[in-house]
Amino acid sequence: MNSSIYNALTIFHTIVAEGSIAGAARRLQMASPSVSQSLKLLENHIGLPLLNRTTRKMELTEAGHRLIDSTQNALQSLSTAVETVQDLSEKPKGLVRMTVPHIAYWLLFEPRLGEFAEQFPDIQLEISINDGTVDILKQGFDLGFRFGNQVEEQMVAKKLTEPFRLGIYASKTYQQKYGLPNTINALQQHKLIGFRFATSNRVMPLTLQDKGENLRIEMPMPIIVNSLVVAKSAILQGVGIGRFFEPLMAIQPDKQKFIPVLEKHWQSFGALYIYFMQHSQKVGRIKAVIEFFTTTE
Template identity: 45%
Template sequence: MLARSGDAVQALQDAIESVRDDNAIPSGLVRVTLSRFAYQLIFRPFIAEFGARYPHIQLELSLCDGTINILDAGYDLGIRFGDTLEEGMVARRLLSPFAEGLYAAPKYLARHGTPQTPDDLARHRLIGYRYITANRLLPLTLDADGEPLGVAMPTPLICNDIDVTADAIRAGLGIGRLFAPICAQQPDRERFRPVLRDYWKTYPGVYLYHLPHA
């Protein structure tokens, strides 16, 4: 599912050469907007390789979970879900679709029990997530045989960062949402017990995109 490091580097190389093809050697400022999870999954594993391959590029990374119009905001490249791309963009898929999982620590489940159905979640606690740019809470939406199912839960903690969410899950504060590949990256991932896996929502693929070169 996750693009190999070499594939991602090649995709960035192609994009950079497209937006910077006025130079034989890519150089100058390249501004990239991407979400925090996209940085962790895609960019962080090969950022050193990128720097070695492009010593003349000044790379600016802007981490933002909101939808950005790269033309209006002055970015060269973006990395976003495929369903949020503006029309007319040149896009290359970096990640296939993946699930947003529900996870809880063993000690939380030992105290509160393991939910067996979505209805059971009303008696549990959710680690909430707030969008930074939109300033709104992310509702909990499950997938019930292909239909979206909204679930209301008590929320003892709200944050706007996936690392804080992971820490809260570890601490046993509640059930939290993490993208499955993010959970797989956790060094102690065995402490993240999946909850209601059959109801996990699937997100579309993630793409590297830019404007067509004039």
């Protein structure tokens, strides 16, 4: 494979990850016509169209799907191998792209960003906040964060936190209007701020623990959100009773405005993990980020 085809493959993968030629051009810091020309070169070399392009969207053809699936791991491995050798003579530097849910950012990143920047001045972090489950390989990320250690083949997950509870809270405004429930049965007469998962598009059920059993509770939902930031705001304004992670509430500057509800019945949630491609941990800049955030302060 000559260098022009290798470069064209790399650009093609970036187009697919970004969803557009313009997006790929921005990420690669290239002119859009140059990206288009590279795609045309690759299609001519293969003899088949790889993308169906309209003014509204871009979709992979069957040939495009096959090319992505058959070259993704090989390109990543080759890139990693080159970077690993380069790292022998250099201190960690370069861009590290990561997808991070709100809770991981607030608990792990926000308190230590300044420390990281001081320790690794040549590493540039690109942090994409996303509460959904992300395929980091397809989306072009180096690292991801999620609950649980169930990851795809050829990926590694490292534990960052112990399991913690998903708390239920109300505001003083809500308490003054409606009072607070003191039993699970009474809770069902109140309003719940619903939460929809970003990836599955499924509304999270309210589950409580009672005498060793998990109980699913049905409640009216005046509002459904997919962001912890919005959920917190809705709780504070008295829209309903809402869920918020216990360690996250503990670091909120206005935590005194929130009242725990039925605390002894709170559900235990999983631990947070960082996940990444197995071979990528050999790359200096990625290894530095992994080790920094998996090391206790």
